[in-house]
Amino acid sequence: MPSMTGFGKNFPHTSQLSIPEALNRAYAHWNDGQAAEAEKLCQYVLLAWPYQTDAMHLLGLIAHAYGHLDMAVSHLRQACTAQTAPAVYFSNFAEICRQKGLLAEAEQAAQQAIKLNPNLVDAWNNLGIILQESGKLDASLECLQRVVNLTPDEATAHNNLANTYRRLNRLERAEEHYKKALELKPNYAEAHSNMAFLLNSQGQFDQAAAAARQAIEINPQLVDAYLNLADVETTRLRHAEAFRSLDALIAFAPQHVAALTARAQLLKKMERNEDALICARQALALAPDNANAHNTLGLVLQALGLHEEALAAFDQAAVLPGSVKEEALVSRASLFMESGRVEDAIAAFDQTLLAFPGxxxxxxxxxxxxxxxxxxxxxxxxxxxxxxxxxxxxxxxxxxxxxxxxxxxxxxxxxxxxxxxxxxxxxxxxxxxYDAAVTKLWMERIAATFNADLLAQHTGVDVSSELPVFIIGMPRSGTTLVEQILASHPHIHGAGELSALRLAIEKAGTFPESVANPSSDVLAQIGHDYLAHITQLANGKKRLVDKMPSNFFYAGLIPLILPGARIIHCRRDPVDTCLSCYSKHFTGEQLFSYDQTELGQFHLAYQALMDHWRQVLPDDRFIEVDYEAVVDDLEGEAKRLIDFVGMPWDEACLDFHKTRRVVRTASVNQVRQPIYKTSKGRWKRNAAHLAPLLAALKIEHSE
Structure with a gap:
């Protein structure tokens, strides 16, 4: 090897070093934590020998240490082109590619490392993690079991193996190895964080939150710990706490893809879909080949009703390496169902089951x-x-x-x-x-606030649009059926369950106190905010149906903010309604629905509030429709509905089940079928199992 004579002006301390000497010193500096000195020596080598393998490798490690991931990938890729590149270089390159999301290239590099040195434990470990993230879990398990057998006292080996067991849903084995990792290394932040994820999946929320916080205390910049804490809080519907965790993460990692996708998913859950879309697109811009980013974008686009774009995002997520393929394919099938493409949905589910048997x-x-x-x-x-x-x-x-x-x-x-x-x-x-008594008191405050005097005082708000039609009532009371009948009319757009009214009201403050003594300006602003959101959705049609059932809370406010709006209250037999709720795992937050007694108590409080609205709402803007009446006399009730919303009759309203439109509701399948009467009185054949509900509803029943 030649000496480096001739470069002394740029590198005054290295003027007589040979390339091997310079490289040895560079690696020594690196091992001593002196990255800057190591980098200078590598650059010194490259002046004499461009793309020298060992220098490129070390520069890649240094770039990674500085957080320059693209540069690290480039340097290590170049280092691995040399025929003399050792196994460890391929192993390191594999890990950097994994961190960049280049899973296919990462797997190829790790396989090459093992081929060159079958005894390199780090290479087996890296390959196991790469296969894990690629969704190749059986192969990952084989690799990581080998690592544990070779290094049984290494905490990281047990932690990584536990991660694969967890993804294979072998939760007891996962817990066993997380505990072993923590036994070997009690202050192992990653293992505490992973234990938080596991505990959350098992429903042990307090313990999960404690484990995540312990991980953060040990390592305040451990990204996964913040994500896991946010996930725990989201699962138990503590959204403000979840946002705090993600905000803390984004404060030090503003461009972390997983943080942005998690925030997008949380914003979607909070029905802040436009904000969620910004987050999801930002994540995808940072990592165009990230399957989870594509899947998250698809979910947000679906929530916004942009179904063709959502379908493309799910398709992309399903073909990229990663662990979300199954979720993306299921989302794709569900999207077909929402769009009325039932046969396509069934076929898509069948195809997914072929890819993921059982x-x-x-x-x-x-x-x-x-x-x-x-x-x-x-x-x-x-x-x-x-x-x-x-x-x-x-x-x-x-x-x-x-x-x-x-x-x-x-x-x-x-x-x-x-x-x-x-x-x-x-x-x-x-x-x-959930506190049923608190909810009942809240509804009583709403009724007390919106009395006849208040409605009489505010009749001159200048937001007179006749565009909105609100369908309100209990979930599972026929709201989707009524919407589908209306939306089959050529001049009426069915917009589904919109959160726009609630969000517009919440901007004014806590409801109902914020509007107990409202000014005309406040009322007008709420109305304008609502119309600003829905007008673009109407696609130029004369009426837009907002069928968010829980808008019955706000029925007394609607005439004050939107005097031209119409309100349709859907009613159904109370026990049939409650049984239908109790048998459904809602995607939204119907917190009253998961206990028969609480469900009955909520229904009674709802009935009392609707009794009040019946007394104070204007007759020309409020009607009630019974589900049973629609089932028994579809044409008569459909004509009554169309007349109420001020539209001419159209026969298409009788063929509502043929209407191809997006339906995002728990009743998505039912509205694709003609009227059927089997749901009437369904509760009676199940009455023996409904004693708590019947007692709460104060309904006596004997066989």
Whole structure:
């Protein structure tokens, strides 16, 4: 090797070093934590020998240490082009590619490292993690078990193996290895964070939050710990706390892709979809090949009704390396269902099941596409999944119980149906706090605030648009059916369940106190805010239907902020309504629905509030429609509805089940079918299992 004579002006301390000497010193400086000195020596080498392998490798490690991930990938990729590149270089390159999200290239590099040196533990470890993140879990398990066997006293080996067990839903084995990792290294922040994730999936929320906070205390810049803490708080519906965790993370990692996707998902859950879209697009711009970023974007686009764009995002998520393929394919199938493409949805679910045999996620999501027969193989598969307690997370157990409840209701096996419905509802109820008495008092305050005098005082607000039509009532009371009838009219747009009214009201302050003594300006602003959101959705049609059932809370305010609006209250037999709620695992937050007594208490409070609205709302702007009447006399009730909203009659309203439009509701399957009467009085054949509900509703029943 030649000496470096001739470069002394730029590198005054190295003028007589040979290349091997310069490299040895560079690596020594690196190992001593002196990155700047190491970098100077590498640059010194490259002046004499451009792209020298060892210098490029070390520059890649230095770039990574400085957070320059693209530069690190470039340098290490160049280092690995040399025929003499050792296994460790490929192993390091594999890890940097993994961190960049280049999973296919990462796997290739790790495989090359193992080929060059089958005894390199780090290479097996890196390959195991890469395979784990690529969704190749069986292969990952094999790699990481080898690492644990070779290094049984290494905490990191147990932690990484536990991560794969967790993704394989072998939760007991995951917990075993997380605990072993923490036994070997009590201040192992990553293991505490991963334990938080596991505990959260098992429904042990307090312990999960404590583990995540302990991880953050040990390592205040551990990204996953903040994500896991936010996930715990989101699961138990403590959204403000979840935002605080993500804000703390983004404060030191403003461009972290996982942080941005988590924030987008939380914003979507809070129905702040436009803000969620900004976050999701930002994440995707930073990591165009990140499957989770594409999947998150798809979910947000779906929430915004941009179905073709959402479908493209799900398709992209499904073909990229990562662990969200199953979720993306299920979301794709559900999207077809919402769009009225039922046959496409069924086919998509079937295709996903071929890719993921025995998938509980597929079976629980497709249960609304079918009426079960007693010999349906899905029933046996879901029942079997519950026998293996270690194989299902809390959320999956809930989903299976609700799906089996629906299946057994279909087959008229009431005892088995309510075994599962009671179990699913108990699990769901355990995840959040809810006080039925507080809710009842709140509704009473609403009624007291919006008395006849208040409505008489405010009749001159100049927001006279006749565009909005509100459908209100209990969930599962026929609101979707009524909307579908209206939306089949060529001049009426069905917008689904919008959060726009609630958000416009919340801008003014705490409801109902914020509008107890409202000024005309405040009322007008709320009305204008609402119209600003919905006008663009109407696509130029004369009426827009907002069928958010819970807008019944705000029915007394609607005439004050939107005097031209119409309100349709949907009613249904109270017990049928409540049974339908109790048998549904809602995607939204129907907190009153998961305990029969609380459900009955809520329905009574709702009835009292509706009794009040019936007395004070203007007759020309408020009507009530009974689900049973629509079932018995579709044409008569449909004509009454169309007349009420001021539109000429159109025969298409009788063929509502043929209307192709997006339906995002728990009743998505029912509105694709003609009127049927089997839901009338359904509760009576299940009455033996409804004693708490009947008692709460003050309904006596004898067989």
């Amino acid at each position: 998938s509980i996620r597929v079976m629980t999501n497709r249960n609304d596409t079918k009426i079960y027969l007693s010999n349906d193989p899905d029933i046996a598969t879901m029942e079997a999944s519950l026998v293996q307690a270690d194989s299902l997370s809390l959320m999956d157990r809930m989903a299976v119980h609700f799906a089996l409840g629906k299946a057994y209701l279909d087959t008229r096996n009431s005892a088995r149906a309510f075994y599962h419905l009671d179990a699913g509802n108990r699990l769901k109820r355990s995840t959040f706090n």
